[in-house]
Amino acid sequence: MRAPNFWQTKNWRSRCLYPLACIYAAATKLRLACHKPFKAEKEVICIGNLTAGGSGKTPTAAAVAEILQQAGKHPFFISRGYGGRLSDVRVDLNIHSAQEVGDEPLLLARTAPVVVNHRRDKAALKAIAEGADVLIMDDGFQNPYLFKDKSLLVVDGAAGLGNMMPIPSGPLREFVQDGMKRAQGMVILGEDKHNIAALAKGLPIFYGRVEPQRPQIVNRSAVAFAGIGRPEKFFASLEECGIEIVRTWNFPDHHFYSEYELNEIISAAEKEGAEIFTTSKDMVKIPQRIASKFNILEIKIKWKDEEKLKRFLLE
Numbered sequence: 001m002r003a004p005n006f007w008q009t010k011n012w013r014s015r016c017l018y019p020l021a022c023i024y025a026a027a028t029k030l031r032l033a034c035h036k037p038f039k040a041e042k043e044v045i046c047i048g049n050l051t052a053g054g055s056g057k058t059p060t061a062a063a064v065a066e067i068l069q070q071a072g073k074h075p076f077f078i079s080r081g082y083g084g085r086l087s088d089v090r091v092d093l094n095i096h097s098a099q100e101v102g103d104e105p106l107l108l109a110r111t112a113p114v115v116v117n118h119r120r121d122k123a124a125l126k127a128i129a130e131g132a133d134v135l136i137m138d139d140g141f142q143n144p145y146l147f148k149d150k151s152l153l154v155v156d157g158a159a160g161l162g163n164m165m166p167i168p169s170g171p172l173r174e175f176v177q178d179g180m181k182r183a184q185g186m187v188i189l190g191e192d193k194h195n196i197a198a199l200a201k202g203l204p205i206f207y208g209r210v211e212p213q214r215p216q217i218v219n220r221s222a223v224a225f226a227g228i229g230r231p232e233k234f235f236a237s238l239e240e241c242g243i244e245i246v247r248t249w250n251f252p253d254h255h256f257y258s259e260y261e262l263n264e265i266i267s268a269a270e271k272e273g274a275e276i277f278t279t280s281k282d283m284v285k286i287p288q289r290i291a292s293k294f295n296i297l298e299i300k301i302k303w304k305d306e307e308k309l310k311r312f313l314l315e
Contacts, residue, residue, distance in 0.1 A: 003052065003229070007162045007171045014169040021169035028142055028174045032182075035144035038121035043134050045313065046148040047187075048141025050179045051161060051171040053253050054229020055154045056189045056210065056301075058104050058281065061138040063208070063301040064152075065112045067310050068134055076132035077108045078123035080140070081116035083254045088117045090130060098285045103254060106284040108138060120146040141182070142173050150313070152206070153179065154187045159230060160194030185312060189301070204312060207304040212237040212297055221274040222295075223247040225265055227255030227282055234279055238297055246272050257285055266293055 006013040014021075047061040061077065068075045081087065084102035091105045091114040098106055105114045113130070117123035120143050124135050137143075141151055155161065162171040173179075176199055185204045188196055197205055210233070221244045226234045231250045238245055247268055251257075269276045277295045278286070286294055303309055 003054070003162075003171055007165075007169075010163045010165065014163055014165055017169040018165065021166040024168070025166040025172070025174050025178070029178055032142065032144045037145060037147040038124070039147040040121075040124040040128065040135060042124075042128050042132060043149045044124065044137060044146060045134065046137040046141055046151040047154060048137070048139060048151055048183075049154045050141075050173055050176060051155075052167060052173060052229075054159065054233075055156045056187075057139055057154050058107060059210065059299055059301055060152070060154050060187055060189070060208070061136055062108060062111045063303075064309075064313065065108075065136055067306065067313060068136075069112065071310065071314055073134050074131055075112050075134045075136050076127035076130070077105070077112055077114040077136050077138055078120055078127055078140075078146075079105045079108070079114060079116050079138050080118050080120065080123075080143075081105050083256070084116060086116065088115075088122065088126065090115050090126070099256065103281050103284050104138060107281050110280075112136075141179070148182075150184045151182060152185045152187050153183045154189065155196050156230065156233075157188045157190035157192040157194070157196065158233075160196055161199075204308070206309045206312070208301045209304075210237065211300050211302045212241050213300060214241045215243075215277075215295060215297060217275055217295065219273070219275050220244055221246050221272065222277045223249075223265060223269045223272060223274050224277045225249035225251065225282070226279050227251035227253060227257075227285075228279055229253050234297065237299065238277055241297070243275075243277070246274055255282075255285075257282075262286070262290065266290070269293075 049055040065075045081102035086100045091109040101116045108114050115123045115127040166172040186200050187206045283296050
């Protein structure tokens with residue numbers, strides 16, 4: 001899904017769709033109210049958001065897992081495996097493909113074990129049976145089937161929450177006030193350009209920034225592509241590393257690449273005499289036989305006060 005431009009401001013399109021937005025938000029609220037969530041034996045930490053994609057949940061979830069591992073914990077990720085056809089499996093990087101388990105589970109499995117199941121409660125049971133002592137939900141804040149001991153809402157400080165209206169009027173999955181009531185903390189990535197912190201209403205806020213890891217390449221020109229919530233963030237990170245981008249491709253979030261699309265990118269890079277760059281999330285969907293032609297821009301979350309976040313996670 002690619003977010004429409006009118007989600008950024010309140011305009012005639014968003015106002016015309018507002019009745020549908022109210023129905024969408026009410027359906028989310030009703031779904032949460034009508035299910036009694038399963039309470040797992042181990043703590044569940046949800047890394048969620050209020051918007052439809054692009055906030056930085058997955059790198060935040062990986063960073064949270066690393067903090068827990070450093071504290072001696074054995075975290076497992078639980079995921080619905082969006083875009084994958086398998087369910088009730090523990091992800092194996094040597095066996096599974098993105099078509100089988102989804103792209104984000106493959107990415108997260110580089111940090112900690114991942115169990116994929118369309119039902120988060122069943123994923124929790126399998127993860128605990130396999131040794132998890134804490135469960136991390138990547139997304140699922142609006143999922144009603146599993147009780148969350150702690151929920152962290154992730155917000156991109158530069159993008160904010162758009163026009164603050166629910167789908168289809170805006171990017172929100174529910175009204176802000178409803179989501180805030182269920183959250184225990186907020187993560188703001190990057191500069192808070194929209195004063196999102198004022199919406200936290202006393203919740204602890206953890207500030208971080210996405211730091212690109214400077215690639216070791218000779219050629220500083222590149223073609224770049226991404227199928228993520230906000231591809232422009234990825235392109236900006238490349239430029240931050242001193243790379244000149246000569247051409248870009250934007251694909252929908254979770255996009256699976258055809259052979260034609262990949263060959264077009266490779267041909268363009270050869271014509272320009274440039275490197276090819278993509279994200280870690282996209283790289284897991286590139287066939288191994290041509291993977292050597294592509295470079296990844298790795299990123300890390302740098303916390304303003306990591307000790308504060310650690311205390312929150314462990315208390």
